Amino acid sequence: MMKHVRVSLELEAKLVSIRQHLHKHPELSFQEFQTQQFIISILNEWSIPFKRIGETGVFVDIVGEHGEGPHIGIRADIDALPIQEKTELSFASVYPGVMHACGHDGHTTILLGTIYQLYHNRSLLSGRVRCVFQPGEEVDGAAHQLIQLGVLENPKVDEMLALHLWPHLPHGTVGIKYGAITASCDDFRIEIKGKGGHSARPHQGVDAIMIGGHILQAIPTLVTKTTNPVEPVVIHVGKIYGGAASNVVADTVLLEGTTRAVTRETRATLKHQLTELSERITEAFGGKAYVFYEESHPPVINDESVTKVVEESARKLLGDEQVVMLKEPSMGADDFGAFAEVVPSTYFRLGTALSHQPVYDLHHPQFTFDDSILSIGVDLFTSIVLKTLQKGGKSQ
Structure with a gap:
């Protein structure tokens, strides 16, 4: 019988404070030194071991206590954009001309929450989860650099996952696409x-x-x-x-x-x-x-088998009505495609649009999202990993 792990109220409050700190202190691509130190400070607070990679990257390996099993990677991008923020949030960027306008503050927070959940439930897992905080997604070559530095090796990562917050879907819905989901x-x-x-x-x-x-x-x-x-x-x-x-x-x-x-x-x-x-x-x-x-x-081309696990996990966690099969790829790009060229991968959307609030697109100076999406993202990643690695799950 598979155990279900959900974000506690205490962790939910912590996630909100993490996201708001990150949003308030954005850093441009390959300049994420304070962001790296903040990520490390949270991991240290939770007594979770980590490793640095490159100048501003971080990764965490969570080793299951049930022996051998698949190795799953999860990526979150951590950089911000050269945009002057116009949200008027209480935690708006304190740096003129720099803003988290693409949801990377949310991605980073969701991955931190996922690490907390999986690390404290590693007794349920076989295999390994490698959680990667990637710098420089908004510019060229960042994912390639991490791959060249060995982020998918020692030991080898078998598959990769990533999500992107998406203002074109209702809040809390998951957008799934088999095959190409973003363009080169x-x-x-x-x-x-x-x-x-x-x-x-x-x-x-x-x-x-x-x-x-x-x-x-x-x-x-x-x-x-x-x-x-x-x-x-x-x-x-x-x-x-x-x-x-x-x-x-x-x-x-x-x-x-x-x-x-x-x-x-x-x-x-x-x-x-x-x-x-x-x-x-x-x-x-x-x-x-x-x-x-x-x-x-490169284009992000989702692997069929990995995508199927994400779809099934989302349906079980959130219900069929919260899963949207995307009809067409976005012609936008994401360097997660570099990972997808090397190992089977999937990249999915997590909707942020609220009916009572105006919707602003990614890279807009007024783009933001409600912090309640953070727990949904953590629960989703956690359920995907548990489906594959939990003793008694599909890999057993």
């Missing part, structure tokens, strides 16, 4: 080299602005004519600059943007197609194109 996000820069000249004699120059216009018109065909029409793809140019004067033929133009895809195959294809398109159009007009492509976050 890669940055590109197209440098077009033409030949400068006077606008009175345009035939003597090679107009980089004109070439840039043709590339801008052609880019949408990579979505409409070269990719599967039922597969979501985004190619967005967000910045264009070039030219020095109204009567001068511009010799250089720069286009900058992003590509997004929900399969690894299309992600790789877009890079090749965008490069080839830009080079051929530019060469046709006598210029030269240089395409610089920076791969950032």
Whole structure:
């Protein structure tokens, strides 16, 4: 018979104080030194051992007392955003221009609560749970760095879990998606080299602005004519600059943007197609194109078996009416995809929208959530782990 573990009123109050402290003291990516020390102080207060990883990361291994079993990882991101907060909360950010506008204060708090619950119930568990506080999710390469530092090794982690607070679902509902749940996000820069000249004699120059216009018109065909029409793809140019004067033929133009895809195959294809398109159009007009492509976050592709455990746990804990099967992936990105490329993983949503309060999207200066979501998140992670690792659970 499986035991059910729920957040106590005492722990619930502690979680609220933790979240409010984190929200009040946000730190940007890879600058989370105070955040790291605060996480460590809570773990020390609870007499829970931990290890540092990288400059600002922390992880905790909870070893079950029933011997060998699966090794489950849980990730929480801990960094904040360069946004001026406008929530007017009593615990609003004390740092001008820095804010927890993406719910990472909630993610960190939920993982701390999960650690408390699992550590004090480790007598129920087989296997191991590795709880990772990851810095730098809002910038490139953070998850990859932790993987290179061995966060999935010694011993090997078999699967990874993560949640994200989500203002597009009702408070306390769980959003589940099999397969791709977020897109990749890669940055590109197209440098077009033409030949400068006077606008009175345009035939003597090679107009980089004109070439840039043709590339801008052609880019949408990579979505409409070269990719599967039922597969979501985004190619967005967000910045264009070039030219020095109204009567001068511009010799250089720069286009900058992003590509997004929900399969690894299309992600790789877009890079090749965008490069080839830009080079051929530019060469046709006598210029030269240089395409610089920076791969950032891979898509988060949820493993079927791991996702099924999350779905079943959520239904049992919260009821079928609180579980929403997401119809389509978000074209936003999360570097949790780096973990999902290495081990079977799943990433799910936890709704925060309250009907009597205005809803603000992630990265909005007024984004916030009700602290009652914290206990739901802890109970959810705890039940997922217990389903897999508890003696008498599915792994036994």
